[in-house]
Amino acid sequence: MNTFSRILALAAFAAAFVAMPASAEDIKAGDLVITQAWARATPNGAKIGGGYLTVENKGTAPDRLLGGTGDIAGKMEIHEMAMDNGVMKMRPIEKGLTIEPGKTVKLAPGGYHLMMFDLKSPLKQGDKVPVTLEFEKAGKVTVSLDVQAVGAQAPGGGDKSGHGDHSGHMDMKKM
Template sequence: MRKTLAELAAIFALTLIAPAAAEDVKAGDLVITQAWTRATPNGAKIGGGYLTIENKGTTPDRLISGSGDVAGKLEVHEMSMDNGVMKMRALDKGLTIEPGKTVKLAPGGYHLMMFDLKHPLKQGDKVPVTLEFEKAGKVSVSLDVQAVGAQAPTAGDHSGHGDHSGHMDMKKM
């Protein structure tokens, strides 16, 4: 019995040290990985969502919108610099994922914007959202909640994927 309790304690300790990574999600020709968000302070009404989308098909698809019980509204956004001024805008026509390409939604670039958060996002939680694609349709994804100010997911990192150029450091999103 003691050995079993010790083994259980060790397994429990390991789960505290290395949080589970977001599951890869396949939808049609798309593979969605590294779905995450940041913890928010009490009273925060907005949050960002980040993920990587790879199109393994031969035709483009488009991320049109999203939804989730966590927020009143979820939009696809782009952040950019224009003559030294940071600009953020909703992508009303969505975000195209070309065939054979990978698009990374990350701080300082493309991202999901969650408005009217219904409760704070707490580190270690998972936030279910539904993404809507033009061809792949509605896809359920869980965002792993990382620390406030995180710049990338801490577990299951595939940092070699996608183009990281042109991203700004936006720790307060």
């Protein structure tokens, strides 16, 4: 390979690297590895927001995500969204979300998520919001949620279709 080809290959590699979405750093807490911590931006005046992340249990015993806290919100709970007879329903996970040994649990739009109530200010795209997660065994773990676009479906921005957001047909009676 001549010098020009090497420079061209290096430039192509650098361009590909720069184009990759930035991701939150991996956080290790006991046997757990927490990755892809993010949230959706919220409009001004919104009082609720959603947070998402992936938790992998590399240990031999289950652990449980019990909830969280953060200066951004008055209250934070683990919630689940699921279809029931054609209606999207959301409910808190009262006893926490179990992460079985050797398994990975993904909190994502339309499924499990961190529900942040009484937001003190809007979540703005590009911000990093610190929250403290509480696990039964791993204890308290601080992570930074990378705030993505309002309708983002994944940490890199993903689909902005708005599916899985907190609007539409939901049965809020059980909240």
